Amino acid sequence: MLRTDEILSTIHMLHAEHLDVRTVTLALNIEDCAAPNVEHLCKKLRQKIHSRASRLVEICDKVGTKYGIPVINKRLAITPAATLLAGHGRAAALAMAKTLDAVAAECRVDFIGGFTALVQKGISSGDECVIQSLPEVLAQTQRVCSSVNVASRKAGINVDALHLMGHVLLKIAAATADRRGFGCAKLVTFANIPEDNPFMAGAYMGSGEPEAAVNIGVSGPGVVSSALRRRIALGEKLTLGDLAEEIKITSFRVTRVGELIGREVAQELGVAFGIVDLSLAPTPTVGDSIGEILKTLGISRIGAPGSTAAVAMLNDAVKKGGLFASSSVGGLSGAFIPVSEDATLAEAVGQGHLVLEKLEAMTSVCSVGLDMIAIPGDTPAETIAALIADEMAIGVVNDKTTAVRLIPVPGAKAGDVVDFGGLFGSTPVMEVRNSGASDAFVRFGGRIPAPLQALRN
């Protein structure tokens, strides 16, 4: 029999602290949809996704209702589009993307990830097709998300690829200038991309994955933040160790909820249960913020000295709690610090407390990287590429996933406020210092060799 105090503490977490499951992402292998003719390819793609995913939303809602826990987002991820687009051109890429967009809408999911290219060591014809089509694809579709892996511990950093990404990002921004460059928010550039990530825009299905799998993203930082505030309000003398313990316990419980729901959704869908991603993903909702947690931990201005240490502690405690809760941990599993999606971080940028360089330092101890950062629209492609290169270096050398989601906002200057709407939030445009001073470095091109860490065998 359950104890009353157990029921009450869970009820508090569910209803007062708004615990939810952030995303249930159904990952599908679509390699069997390859076809020499693009119409045929799109037809197979549509049939396959429909057959597997048409019940996803209904099942998530049913299971969520049974446990009284809302599943906020339902999403799809596919094997990299580049694998199907080898031998095709940009028109085929666009046709495929539009098919994905339509079928995602029919399945009532908000995003479909996997318009992806893996180019850490070199660019194949399919990869080239994906990357070159991105300005049109991201401008002309709503739900399609893209990711490009340009670096890995084993391969090093493909500077040619990230230089290309610098130019492509500017083209995407121009193609979506009417939406303040919003197309760039649906594209993530990675080092060490995880193959089972449920979070957008970087979700895709890796080559070692099963035919289909359900991957779960757990609830956001609001739950952790509330638990910390409640503990502090009790008035006892607490150390950072006590607060880390509180985060760990909360993370355990949050992860358990994710796994419970994920396993049942997978079972009802008749597919494998993949992983629970322990990441704390903020939303623009006030309070659901990593910045808020840092404030609760005593950093009154986000970006002040101590911010990196606080994020490190948070990230570590979340992982420790989550690891014991689930034997199927994967994805990114770290605290995200996406600026526009986190109201407190965006505010810190606006007040001048948080600068790009400090954010970069914070990403070396958490997930995921320079995420949802608006930069001036006139930032040169080489400077964007160099910003990506720095973040990739952090990932490659530290053997972790890092990612960059920069939005060069056409016509905007540092300090202008841009609003991307909904989950993407709003943010002041961040200043990029020393813009234009890295051109020669990037233009050398080639590949930064894999670091010593690659030679572990």
Add this chain to the structure above:
Amino acid sequence: MSRFPHVYVMNVMSNDHPGIVAAVSEAVESLGGNIDACSQTVLGGYFTLIMIVSVPQPVDPDALAERVRDSGSGNSEYQVMVRPALTTGGFTPGETAGRFVITAFGTDQPGIVRRFSQYLAGKDINIVDLYGDRTGDEFVMIGQVEIPAHWDIRMLQADLEQMGADLGFTVKLQHENVFVATNQLRLTHSPQGLAHHAAH
């Protein structure tokens, strides 16, 4: 399974103090009896105990009750009731959708427990555990219930939430596994739990 063939169910109530269980169990033992199962609760300073007792030879339930009553020490008086235990297991639910937890929070007023329990009774939903507590003006009610498999959980949730809203109460009906998962070391009560429940 009982130790001896003649089985009785006994209920003891008293104001709470140390030594009640010791006194009751001594009285049972003095009749050559065995305690097969027991459960106690203390609420508002009062102690209550339910016990399944078996003995080798039949005894008069009232005599057994009297023996236990007499064991009461000095200033405490035990109210004791004994009756022969049912030979079958009593109420057994049909196929269930599993065990669910109803929680209700709101400003206290007479009739809360009645309204909810009458609704559940009308739906043939068995309450297996019930807790209620008034703190300040707030009342909390937690019921653990077994829901027959044929009910649509969403309909029950809507009914209960509506009833709660009429009373100014926040009411939730959730499968127990969410509480197991968030508080205990295992994800669900039984390893087959998910498979079993998902089948419905």
